[in-house]
Amino acid sequence: MAAGEVVGLDRMLVLEVARVTEAAAIAAAKLRGRGNNKAADKAAVDAMRAELGRVKLRGRVVIGEGEMDEAPMLYIGEEVGTGTGPEVDIAVDPLEGTTLCAKAMPNALAVLAISEKGGLLHAPDMYMDKIAIGPGYPDGIIDLDLPAAENIRALARARGIDVSEITACILDRPRHADLIKAVRDAGAGVQLIPDGDIAGVIWTTNPRQTGIDIYLGSGGAPEGVLAAAALRCIGGQMQGRLMPQSNEERARAEKMGASLTKKYTMQDMASTDVMFSATGVTSGSLLQGVQFNGEFAETETVVMRARTGTVRRIRTTFRAIETKLKGL
Numbered sequence: 001m002a003a004g005e006v007v008g009l010d011r012m013l014v015l016e017v018a019r020v021t022e023a024a025a026i027a028a029a030k031l032r033g034r035g036n037n038k039a040a041d042k043a044a045v046d047a048m049r050a051e052l053g054r055v056k057l058r059g060r061v062v063i064g065e066g067e068m069d070e071a072p073m074l075y076i077g078e079e080v081g082t083g084t085g086p087e088v089d090i091a092v093d094p095l096e097g098t099t100l101c102a103k104a105m106p107n108a109l110a111v112l113a114i115s116e117k118g119g120l121l122h123a124p125d126m127y128m129d130k131i132a133i134g135p136g137y138p139d140g141i142i143d144l145d146l147p148a149a150e151n152i153r154a155l156a157r158a159r160g161i162d163v164s165e166i167t168a169c170i171l172d173r174p175r176h177a178d179l180i181k182a183v184r185d186a187g188a189g190v191q192l193i194p195d196g197d198i199a200g201v202i203w204t205t206n207p208r209q210t211g212i213d214i215y216l217g218s219g220g221a222p223e224g225v226l227a228a229a230a231l232r233c234i235g236g237q238m239q240g241r242l243m244p245q246s247n248e249e250r251a252r253a254e255k256m257g258a259s260l261t262k263k264y265t266m267q268d269m270a271s272t273d274v275m276f277s278a279t280g281v282t283s284g285s286l287l288q289g290v291q292f293n294g295e296f297a298e299t300e301t302v303v304m305r306a307r308t309g310t311v312r313r314i315r316t317t318f319r320a321i322e323t324k325l326k327g328l
Helices: 013-029 037-052 098-102 148-159 174-185 197-203 221-234 247-256
Strands: 058-063 087-096 109-116 127-133 167-171 189-193 214-220 237-243 274-280 291-293 296-305 310-319
Touching: 013 037, 013 087, 013 109, 013 274, 013 296, 013 310, 037 087, 037 098, 037 109, 058 221, 087 197, 087 221, 109 197, 109 221, 127 197, 127 221, 148 174, 148 214, 167 174, 167 197, 174 189, 174 214, 189 197, 197 214, 197 221, 197 274, 214 221, 221 237, 221 274, 221 296, 221 310
Parallel strands: 058 087, 167 189, 167 214
Antiparallel strands: 087 109, 109 274, 127 214, 127 237, 274 296, 291 296, 296 310
């Protein structure tokens, strides 16, 4: 390797990460609308782990289903892959929006991000306060420490539009009542979502299509890292700060080496070459959900890479579903 040569992930991994999220999405989609969050999540986890085991890499889960004593599979620190190939960090959310899937509501996804070793923030499973916008704005135009109204006004000025034309995406939670009021009092609109804040952040990258200009509010820290990985590929700005709710969570963050005071940027959360893959489980604004037709299934996946800025949309038709779930 020549001095100064840029090293990144092997581009052939693009198809591999797509296969991983496709497997999880198909497995979860078979339980859509059944009202059983845990069963759908378990199906996605099982399928994702099995498919990861076929990929030629030495992977370590840094964002997963929980710690080893909480999750039997895809736990933080678990080693996945064949044990040959590049060393990588892996962040997974086998079923982003378990409730969405259980109720057959829009925007449930199977999500995975992969980076060079050390490239993803090891975020504990707790709340993270977040703010995110898409590409095309001056650096530093948003700030997590500023009131929502100031961030919205700055965004409107940069777009050359009135504040009334700005829409913020916020998780529909009682804890966001004051935030929602502040955004509306500023003159902007609010789109509330029941779950799925990874998709909510990604929506900011194409406001003309999605109608979402900015993401605000608190959600899961692991989902924050996955969303940052996606933005790292597409472009945009994001900041987040951990919000421990108990002494136990504070201790967990300290054990993992995470700061409780730092305002993490997108680059802090995804610092090297990253690949991001998401496959639709239920149809939504980002992706079409899995479509079943007899022994066939069709998936839609978006795969992105930070180093090249490439965004691929892949539609795949699988035959003999039961067999394919054992070897996509």
